[in-house]
Amino acid sequence: MATFGEFLRAERNKKGLNQSEFGQPFGIIMTEISKIENGRKKFPFTCLEALAQFLGQNYSELKNLYVADKLVEEAHKYECSDVVFSVAESQSKYLKSKNFKQGKIKF
Amino acid sequence: MATFGEFLRAERNKKGLNQSEFGQPFGIIMTEISKIENGRKKFPFTCLEALAQFLGQNYSELKNLYVADKLVEEAHKYECSDVVFSVAESQSKYLKSKNFKQGKIKF
DNA sequence: ACTATATTTGCCATATATTGGCAAGTGTAA
DNA sequence: TTACACTTGCCAATATATGGCAAATATAGT
Numbered sequence: 481m482a483t484f485g486e487f488l489r490a491e492r493n494k495k496g497l498n499q500s501e502f503g504q505p506f507g508i509i510m511t512e513i514s515k516i517e518n519g520r521k522k523f524p525f526t527c528l529e530a531l532a533q534f535l536g537q538n539y540s541e542l543k544n545l546y547v548a549d550k551l552v553e554e555a556h557k558y559e560c561s562d563v564v565f566s567v568a569e570s571q572s573k574y575l576k577s578k579n580f581k582q583g584k585i586k587f
Numbered sequence: 588m589a590t591f592g593e594f595l596r597a598e599r600n601k602k603g604l605n606q607s608e609f610g611q612p613f614g615i616i617m618t619e620i621s622k623i624e625n626g627r628k629k630f631p632f633t634c635l636e637a638l639a640q641f642l643g644q645n646y647s648e649l650k651n652l653y654v655a656d657k658l659v660e661e662a663h664k665y666e667c668s669d670v671v672f673s674v675a676e677s678q679s680k681y682l683k684s685k686n687f688k689q690g691k692i693k694f
Numbered sequence: 695a696c697t698a699t700a701t702t703t704g705c706c707a708t709a710t711a712t713t714g715g716c717a718a719g720t721g722t723a724a
Numbered sequence: 725t726t727a728c729a730c731t732t733g734c735c736a737a738t739a740t741a742t743g744g745c746a747a748a749t750a751t752a753g754t
Binding site for chain 2: 554560561562564573574575
C-alpha cells in the first residue's frame, strides 16, 4: 500500500516514461506530474477514468486509492488517530440505511 | 452512530436549548446552527475544543466524530463504497511507518 | 385565523483553498 | 559544460466554503 502519488510514480516507471510523456495523454504538464507524485497537488479527478484505461486498471479500485489519499490527508490534517476511519465507516453505513428508509436510492 | 449535525441537535435537545442559545457560547448565530445541524455547513473547527468542554465530552472522540463526518461526505461525493475507509486506514498506517523511518515524528 | 417562537432556506459578499503554469533551481550523468 | 529529468517557488485564475441578513416555513398556543 502506498500513497496515490507513489503509486503513480511506480506505474510511470513500469512504463519507462518520463513525467512529460506520462502527462501527455491527460494534457498534464511535467511540473504538475511532479507535484502530483510528491503529493503537493491532486491528480485531476476529471482525468481519473482516462488514467484507469491508460494503466489498464479497474476504475473503482483506482478511485478508492485516489479518494483514500484525500481522506488520509484530511485525517492527518486534524491529527486524528486511525480509528477515525472506522468511525467514518460506521457513519457511512448509518447514512446509507437512513437514506434507504427515506427512499433516496442514490449512493 | 449519527452524523455530526444530528449529534449536535441531540445534545442541544438534551440541554433544552434553542439554536440561538446553543450557538451563543461559540458566537455562532442561529441560522448557522441550523445549517450545521442539517449538514449544509461545518461547525467551525476553531470552536471544537470549546464545544467539547461545553458538552463535557472528550475532545479527541468529538474530533473523530467531526472529522469522520467530513470523510464520509468526501467518500460519498465520489460515490465510493465503504471499502475506501479500509483503504484509507492502510494508507495511513503506511504513511506513518514511512514517516517514522524518516524520523519525522509528528502524527 | 392570529401571534409568537423556532427553525429552515436563499442569496450574496467575503474569505479561504486549490489549480495550472511559467521560471528558476537542484541533481546527475555523459 | 551540456543535456536531461525532476523539483520548487511564485502568482494569477478559479473554485469552495463561510457568515449573516432577510424572507419563508413550520409548530403550538389563544
